[in-house]
Amino acid sequence: MKENFHEMEKMKKESASSRDERSDMASGGVDARIAALFDDLTESEKRLAEVVLEAAGDLSAFTAGELAARAEVSAATAARFFRRLGYESYGDLRRSVRDARTWGSPLYELSAAEQPADFARHIAQDVENLQRLAVELPPTALAAAVDILVSAGRLHVIGFRNSAALAAYARGLLAHVKPDVRLLPLAGQTLAEDIADLGGDDVLLVFGFRRRPPMLRDVMAAVRDTGARILLVTDASAARTAHLAHVTLRCPNKGDSLFDSYVAPMSLISHLASATGAALGKSAESRLATIEDLHRRLEPFLSGRHTPGR
Secondary structure (H helix, E strand, C coil): CHHHHHHHHHHHHHHHHHHHHHHHHHCCCHHHHHHHHHHHCCHHHHHHHHHHHHHHHHHHHCCHHHHHHHHCCCHHHHHHHHHHCCCCCHHHHHHHHHHHCCCCCHHHHHHHCCCCCCHHHHHHHHHHHHHHHHHHCCHHHHHHHHHHHHHCCEEEEEECCCHHHHHHHHHHHHHHHCCCEEECCCCCCCHHHHHHCCCCCEEEEEEECCCCCCHHHHHHHHHHHCCCEEEEEECCCCCCCHHHCCEEEECCCCCCCCCCCCHHHHHHHHHHHHHHHHHHCHHHHHHHHHHHHHHHHHHHHHHCCCCCCC
8 A cells, every 4th residue: 555655646746747847848939948858859850840940930831741841750750749849739839939929030020010119128128138148047057168268279259140240249359368269261261261270279159149040050060070169159049059069058139129139148248258368367467468558559550640750
C-alpha cells in the first residue's frame, strides 16, 4: 500500500510538472518556444524550426505542407513539431503569430496597426525591454562574454541589415579600450579573405537580430572551423545561429509600432565595452590616453583650422 501511495504521489507531481511546462510554453511566442526546445529537437525538426522562423513574418502565405516541403520533412513530422511547441495545430500557430505581430517586418507591422503611434507607449516599451534585459540576461553568460572580449587577440565585429549599425557602434566603443578591433568585411575584401586569416586567438562578435540573412549561419560555421570563438548578441528568435556561438546574449527587442527596438542591445554594447575596459585595466587606460592625445593633435586638421607649413 505504501509503495502504491508513493507511486501515485510521484505520478501526481509529474503530471503537475507537465502542466506547468505546457503553461510556460503557452505563454511564450513561437520564437521563444523554439529557442527553449532547440537542443532537444531532432535534425528534421531543427530544419523545420529554421524554416518557420524565416517565414514567420508572413506565415499566412504558406500551408503546413509547404513549410514541411521546404524543410524536407514529412507532414506527420510537421504536425508533431507544432504540437511539441504547444500549439493544437498549424492554424493555431499561425493565429498566434498573427496576433503577436513580433516578426520585425515594418510592412507587416504597418498593415496590422490598429492605432497611431504614440510616443509615451514607445518609451514605455523601451523601458520594459531594458527591465527585461536586466532580469533575464544570465550573469554567467554576461561574465563569459566579457572574458571572451578581454582575452581576444584580435576582435572582429560583424552584423547584417539592421544589425550592421549595432556592429559599427560596438566596434567604435571597443576600439577605445582594446587594439585590433575590426569591422568585417574590411574595405575592398570579401568575407572569405577575412575568415581565412582567423585562428584560435581570434574572436568574432556577431550581431544577429531579426531578420537575419541565411548567409549569417554560413559565416558563423566557417568561422568555427578556423578555431576562432564566437560571441553572438541576438534576440529570442535566434535558433540555429545561437548554437554556432560559444556564448549567446539575448536582448528583448519588441517595438511598440512599426520597427523593432534596439535600446536594449545598445545599452548592452555600452556595458560590454565598459566592462572590457575595466577588466583590461592599465592597458585600456593607456590606450584611452593615447587616443585622447591624438584627438588633440589632429583636431586642427579635422576642424579645418590647420595652416599648411606651420
